[in-house]
Amino acid sequence: xxxxxxxxxxxxxxxxxxxxxxxxxxxxxxxxxxxxxxxxxxxxxxxxxxxxxxxxxxxxxxxxxxxxxxxxxxxxxxxxxxxxxxxxxxxxxxxxxxxxxxxxxxxxxxxxxxxxxxxxxxxxxxxxxxxxxxxxxxxxxxxxxxxxxxxxxxxxxxxxxxxxxxxxxxxxxxxxxxxxxxxxxxxxxxxxxxxxxxxxxxxxxxxxxxxxxxxxxxxxxxxxxxxxxxxxxxxxxxxxxxxxxxxxxxxxxxxxxxxxxxxxxxxxxxxxxxxxxxxxxxxxxxxxxxxxxxxxxxxxxxxxxxxxxxxxxxxxxxxxxxxxxxxxxxxxxxxxxxxxxxxxxxxxxxxxxxxxxxxxxxxxxxxxxxxxxxxxxxxxxxxxxxxxxxxxxxxxxxxxxxxxxx
Numbered sequence: 203x204x205x206x207x208x209x210x211x212x213x214x215x216x217x218x219x220x221x222x223x224x225x226x227x228x229x230x231x232x233x234x235x236x237x238x239x240x241x242x243x244x245x246x247x248x249x250x251x252x253x254x255x256x257x258x259x260x261x262x263x264x265x266x267x268x269x270x271x272x273x274x275x276x277x278x279x280x281x282x283x284x285x286x287x288x289x290x291x292x293x294x295x296x297x298x299x300x301x302x303x304x305x306x307x308x309x310x311x312x313x314x315x316x317x318x319x320x321x322x323x324x325x326x327x328x329x330x331x332x333x334x335x336x337x338x339x340x341x342x343x344x345x346x347x348x349x350x351x352x353x354x355x356x357x358x359x360x361x362x363x364x365x366x367x368x369x370x371x372x373x374x375x376x377x378x379x380x381x382x383x384x385x386x387x388x389x390x391x392x393x394x395x396x397x398x399x400x401x402x403x404x405x406x407x408x409x410x411x412x413x414x415x416x417x418x419x420x421x422x423x424x425x426x427x428x429x430x431x432x433x434x435x436x437x438x439x440x441x442x443x444x445x446x447x448x449x450x451x452x453x454x455x456x457x458x459x460x461x462x463x464x465x466x467x468x469x470x471x472x473x474x475x476x477x478x479x480x481x482x483x484x485x486x487x488x489x490x491x492x493x494x495x496x497x498x499x500x501x502x503x504x505x506x507x508x509x510x511x512x513x514x515x516x517x518x519x520x521x522x523x524x525x526x527x528x529x530x531x532x533x534x535x536x537x538x539x540x541x542x543x544x545x546x547x548x549x550x551x552x553x554x555x556x557x558x559x560x561x562x563x564x565x566x567x568x569x570x571x572x573x574x575x576x577x578x579x580x581x582x583x584x585x586x587x588x589x590x591x592x593x594x595x596x597x598x599x600x601x602x603x604x605x606x607x608x
Contacts, residue, residue: 234263236270241317243269243326252326254319271322271332273315274429277340280308281437290336294437295345300403303357303442307348309433311376313340316425325424343420347375353383354403357442358449365436371405373431374413377421382406382414 234255236242241256247265255261278292294306315335316322329335351372352360360368375381383403390400406414421428438446 232263232265233260234268235260239274240270240272241315241322243271243322245269252323254322256317256322269326269331271315271326271335273317274312275336276310276312277336277344278310279341279344280310280434281306290333291341295348297349297352299352299355299357299360300401301356301358303438303445305352305357305360305436305438305442307433308435308437309431311340311344311428311432312430313421314427314429316427318425321425339420339424340426343376344372346380347372347419350375350380350383354405357438358446360436361438361446368436369431369433372433373428375419376431377419377428378413379415379418379422382416 234242234244236255236258238258241254244253244255244263245251245267246253247267277290279295280292281294294308296304296306298304315325325335329339351368354371355364355368382405384406385401385403388400388402389397391397408414420426
């Protein structure tokens with residue numbers, strides 16, 4: 203192969219390679235892809251006409267210039283680098299309060315850009331790119347709002363009593379704009395009696411009580427929405443930190459003193475109530491003893507009363523019984539023995555006589571002679587033995603006893 207043929211071949215190969223590269227480069231300028239969560243501003247290559255692409259997908263670029271914006275994003279202002287490598291400044295924002303104290307404020311704001319074509323094009327014309335929107339718009343608006351809010355209060359107030367008010371007022375100024383202010387001065391005395399001038403700054407209001415906006419917020423101009431506004435920390439300077447520490451210590455001492463006073467008060471109340479309780483307890487014990495004594499006395503009285511009544515009744519019963527016995531005896535004496543008593547005496551007499559007769563010993567053999575020829579009766583054995591006379595004597599004695607009882 204000749205030298206000229208080789209040169210021609212390499213030239214064609216080089217031109218083909220360049221052509222391929224040009225085509226590939228051209229292809230990247232012919233089409234563009236918009237990702238979800240973003241919108242793009244296209245400036246036409248020849249006419250310079252501006253247009254917006256807010257939906258995800260591939261579209262015709264035609265060698266035009268493309269600018270990409272994130273629809274919703276965070277902007278950090280903090281000591282810690284939280285920009286995620288975007289290169290956007292994330293340092294804390296320094297402010298000065300109306301008492302001269304300074305602080306570095308850390309926090310974040312989450313915002314959302316408008317998808318209306320007019321707002322998007324106006325934002326691009328004014329800032330020429332998303333990085334400038336983050337750095338020159340969002341951060342600057344937040345910085346101005348925080349600095350203006352700090353003038354409405356003392357450093358110590360933003361730390362304690364007005365912390366939530368500070369955050370709310372700063373967010374409103376980011377959204378609505380910078381408020382007009384009014385100020386008043388008052389003569390005050392410190393704890394040592396020294397006089398000083400205190401300057402109080404307030405938001406100016408109109409006749410309807412609404413805040414007067416001195417400088418409208420760019421967020422309203424471009425319809426930027428605030429999704430979240432957070433103040434994480436207020437880092438005061440050394441002087442304010444010492445002042446806050448002293449006030450905190452004084453407040454703690456007040457709390458301790460107040461707690462001690464309250465405890466002493468409660469102890470006094472407790473002691474008084476305990477004393478009342480002890481008195482009531484002693485009175486209750488005395489009352490119990492008194493009730494017991496009264497109960498015993500009443501019981502003894504009732505027992506004595508019962509015994510007396512019982513004795514009276516027993517005496518009356520004995521008297522009545524005695525009278526009854528006497529009357530019965532009198533009646534018996536006057537009326538003589540009753541038939542039953544007569545029968546009883548006769549029975550007992552007969553039984554006694556029989557018993558005595560049973561004791562007598564009669565002879566085994568004995569002869570009875572005599573008798574009366576006139577009557578024709580034979581001899582009486584009882585007469586012979588003398589028993590008849592004994593019987594008559596006994597009968598007479600029994601009759602004499604009855605007569606004497608009459």
